[in-house]
Amino acid sequence: MPSMVRAAAALLLLLSTAHAQVAPVDPVQRGSDIPKAWHEPARDEDFVRREVMIPMRDGVKLHTVIVIPRGATGAPMLLERTPYDASSFVSGNGARLRDRLLPGDRVWADNGYILVAQDVRGKYGSEGTYVMTRPPIGPLNPAKTDDTTDGYDTIDWLVKHVPEGNGRVGMIGSSYDGWAVVMALLHPHPALKVAAPESPMIDGWMGDDWFQYGAFRQKMFDYVVEQTSAKGKGRAVPRTGRDDYQEMLDAGSAGAYAARHGIDRLPWWRRLSSHPAYDALWQGQALDRLVAAHPSSVPTMWVQGLWDQEDIYGAVHSWEALKAKGMAATNHLAMGPWYHSQVNGRADALGPLRWSGDTAAWFRSEVLLPFFDTYLRDRKPARPTPHVIIYNPAEDRWERFADWPGAGPDELTPMYLQPEGDLARALPDAGRDSYVSDPAKPVPFEPLPIRMGDHASWSTWLVQDQRFVSTRPDVMSYQTPILEAPVHVQGAPVADIFMSTTGSDADVVVKIVDVYPASNADAPELSGYQLPVSLAMFRGRYRKSFEHPSAIDPGVVQEYRFRLPTINYTFKPGHRLMVQVQSSLFPLYDRNPQTYVPNIFFAQPHDYRPATVTIEHGKQGPSAVLLPIVPSSTAIAP
Known part of the structure; x- marks a missing residue:
């Protein structure tokens, strides 16, 4: 009982003390409830955030956010230049930095990197005028600055004004931010020691974005x-x-x-x-040409998604261009089973496809971080950085290569389109298939209704089951018998279609598809699934010249030959290999009126006309898809 009395007395004392510490407040409201000055009490955060305006050589200042691990000394810096708001890369109000970062940035925070984000000219907090993917100084840009000089000037300022740094800078970024990395590589600052353009915008006309x-x-x-x-x-x-x-x-x-x-x-x-x-306009901004013309010695990892629905062209073509220039030693290629920029998020699945783990998290921690540490910290990785590392989705594993591709452009294997919807290595004697392509009923790129602003469907449309169009009369499907042995495809397929049309212009869409067995006990949702592994669209007016379009002679067989996106894929026994051909992919791509007009952007309603398309088979028109088939995988054993 005395203990209860003492407890009650202590509680009364505590309450009276607390009450005594609260000053009485006049109940009458006077003035504003927002004080002239209020400062949040200091918190024990594990980082320091600075915002600065970094001057460029022409006096324009660029808004830059610098995040430094508390107590850091001799730390490497990681720079990302963006048109998407530098302030947003650190969000929320948590006291721990990693809690305020997107998944792709957490590996850097966990390993003591100084993170720097900067708004490009004219966007968000930066001064100056904004120009979409501003061209390099030259015929398309008469000014004395571009994103190459801005990247140079930014790095120069950072190494002089961030005392916690070690004087070394790496650059990283995806999409437009990846483009900014490549621009910086055209004339890199000496302190730029390593770079990773991820799905960069490289050639907007050939295959990136536009x-x-x-x-x-x-x-x-x-x-x-x-x-x-x-x-x-x-x-x-x-x-x-x-x-x-x-x-x-x-x-x-x-x-x-x-x-x-x-x-x-x-x-x-x-x-x-x-x-x-x-x-x-487009040739002058093709960065794969420019990096090959002005190759840098900065070690660079070109990162690409195998199902990137926005920028599937640039990284692999830039790597190939540099390899052709003898720069393979300092340039690496990495391709994961990802949609656009998924490398920076969670990647244990893509649509209905499930992987054995988070492929992006593994790549960031086991490949990308050691690669940057090598050049920013002189830390030798436990295993040498792979020259080429590409995921094999069918085998559900990463594969390393000493060289790529396994089958070169002169070693491609034709898979010929056959009568009756067959696909085989033997060239048929003759034959043809016809269908009507009607601009009033274009083939959709995903099931209706379509909302291209819906991220879930937009990011996964490239793995959409193609059965939703395979029964349309304007989609031609050709497939092999059920495979009895695996078919390993490593490289870039090439479509080689011979066809005629009753119109004077045409588009050609070619898809390479893995047809799953009709029954799949382990994954019933994939039973009979038609998985596209590589597809591309080609505008027929450019069959002779990309720069100088020309009308198609109606009824005359023409050859349409173009490269498809790179793949590393095993078509397994029990599956079939399919090729689909069609003439539209709407509304993702604009409709071809199928009547030749000077500029399709401004075609008039009467220009849109149905046309009969005829695909040729046999010696007079050996329509085929040329595949980089290798007898067995050329991957290096893990």
Whole structure:
């Protein structure tokens, strides 16, 4: 009982003390509830955040966020330059840095890196004018600055004004940010010691972002508005319905859609739509050409997703261009089973495909971090950085290569399209298939309704089961018998289609598809699945010249030969190998009117006409897909 009395007395004393510490407050409201000055009490955060305006050589200052581990000395710096708001890469209000970062940045925080994010010119907090992927100084850019000089000046300032650093800088970034890395490599600062462009925008006409072999990617309408209608982020194009397929079909041409939504008043759209062919505008910005013409000695890892729905072209082509220039020793290629920029997130799955672990987390910790540590900290990795490392999705494993590809361009194996929908290595005697391509009923790129702003469907459309179109009369499917032995494909396939059309222009879409067995007890959802492993679209007017388009002679057989995205894939026994051919992929790509007009962007309604497309088989038209088949995998044993 005395103990209870003592406890009660202690509680009363505590309450009275607390009450005595609270000053009485006048109940009458006077003035504002927002004080002139208020400072949050200091917290025990494990990092220091600085915001600075770094001056460039022309006096323009760029907004830069620097995050330093508390107590750091002699730390390496990692720089990312972005048009997507440098302030947003550290979010929330947690006291631990890793809790405030996206997954892709946590590995750097965990290992004591100084993280630097910078807004490019004219975006968010940076001064100056914004130009979409500003061209290098030269014919397309008469100024004395570009993102090469801005990258150089930024690194120069960092090594002089961040005393916690060790004087060495690495650069990293995905998509547009990856483009900024490549621009910095054209004339790198001496302190730039290592780089990793991830899915970088390299050639916007050939296959990154804006076009694919001349066919315009209409998903970029939202991007144009978001990026160029405001200094910060503009909003996406407003929709009147919930199906982009129908809305874009009703609008007509890409130019008509742009006019309907006011996009035609934006300078970048005007510039882009005035240059539908591969002219000086696009050639002058093709960074794979530029890095090959001005190769740097900075060790670089070119990172790519095998199912990147936005920038599937640039990294591998840049690596190949540098390899051809004799720069293979300092350039590495890494390709994972990822959609666009998934390397920076969680990657234990892609659509219905499931991997044995988080492939991106493994890559970041076991390949990318040791690679950067090698050049920023003189830390020798436990295992040498692979020259080439590419995931084999069918085998569910990473594979390392001393060289790539296993089968060179002169060693490709033709798989010929056959009558009756067959696919085989033997050239048939003759034959042809015909279908009607109707611009009023274009083949969708994913099941309807389509919302290209929906991340879940947009990021996984490249692994969409193709059975949703395989029964359409305007989609031709050719497949092998059930495979009795594995077929290893390592490299870039080539489509080689011989066809005629009753129109004067045409598009060609070719897909390489893995057809799963009809029954799959371990993964029933994949029973009979038609998984595209490589596909591309080609605008027929450019069959002779990318720079100088020409009309197609109706009824005359023409050859359409173009490269498909790189793959490392094993078609397993019990599966089939399929090739699909069609003439549209809408609304992702704009419709070809199938009547030759000077600029498809501004085709008129009467230009859109049905056409009969005939695919030739046999010696007079040996339509085929040329595959880089190797007898057995050339991967190095792990």
